[in-house]
Amino acid sequence: MQDLARQYTGECCEGDDSAGGGGGVCGEGLGFYRKAVVKGCAPREGAPACLLRMGLLVPPPDDPTVLVPVSPDVAKAELVRPIEQSLQKQRRDAQAIAGSFVPVAAIYTAAQREHTGWATPIDGEKVVHSTLAHAVRECREELMTVQPGGSRVSYDLDELDHVRGPARHRTLYPHAVRTHAATLRHIERLTEAGCEVRTLDHVFDRLVVVDRAVAYVPGHVEARTSALEIRQPAIVAFLVQVFEEAWERGSSVDPRASRTVEPDIADEIQRAVMRLLVAGYTDEAIARRLGTSRRTVAAHVSRIAALLQSRSRAQLGYLIATSGLLPADEGAERDCDPLSA
Incomplete structure (x- = not known):
């Protein structure tokens, strides 16, 4: 569908790069189309390709050597209709997919209530990433994160959507990142989006706490392809307290300042x-x-x-x-x- 849309926008005929003002019709095409509308027809020979491509000139059934002008509204409708139909089909498909997950989600929620363990293991790099991304997108009040080093792994939360809303976002790094150029650039993007960043002499392992209701920690110390989802209130509250105490000891970061450590x-x-x-x-x-x-x-x-x-x-x-x-x-x-x- 994107290829179809691209075919009809921003293109000119035979290397003519004039803006034309016609949203896909070149300057020559605009002039040719005007004459065709005034006269009621135009010779097919020499007609700009953009007018044919966009359906603004079409041959009549009885004479293929001439072209007759078509109303822009009619031509536009002919081009837009298949795109809109494709969008409608995609929306129906998306709704059908979402609906198919409703009974599964109900079973999952009920099973979680019966789950007696204090943590749910999440295995697989892609599964960990998508789980964290979904949890962060659903954040409404507060997000706390800890990043223990300058090197970034695949499930780091480097998208900025989650800090552009009303939710408060705080993150901790070790002091060492103050001389790590790539991490400083990332921190600058975070702070511009509203995130508060501090550093410590050293931090504990990766931690994500969403709305003080759910926490995520690594599943294994060495392997970065697993995580634990924790919803047990007492454990989450403890992790929040650990974060808050570390936050109080942290020093704020100005990513635009000199990379020389104070x-x-x-x-x-x-x-x-x-x-x-x-x-x-x-x-x-x-x-x-x-x-x-x-x-x-x-x-x-x-x-x-x-x-x-x-x-x-x-x-x-x-x-x-x-x-x-x-x-x-x-x-x-x-x-x-x-x-x-």
């Missing part, structure tokens, strides 16, 4: 690296938790080791823990973080 933010990242070193994490695990690259973590570790004149990783952890660089309650990574990966 000193306070840089200090927070450095302290996060030191906490995780003391806790015994590898560079790869630290990078995953902070949403940054292993090379960046290695650079932080190298600077800290040079500062403390450490000759081994084990010695470095000890020196950090005893140097006073970390507050007393941050000497090791806290075990009470409920969503730590």
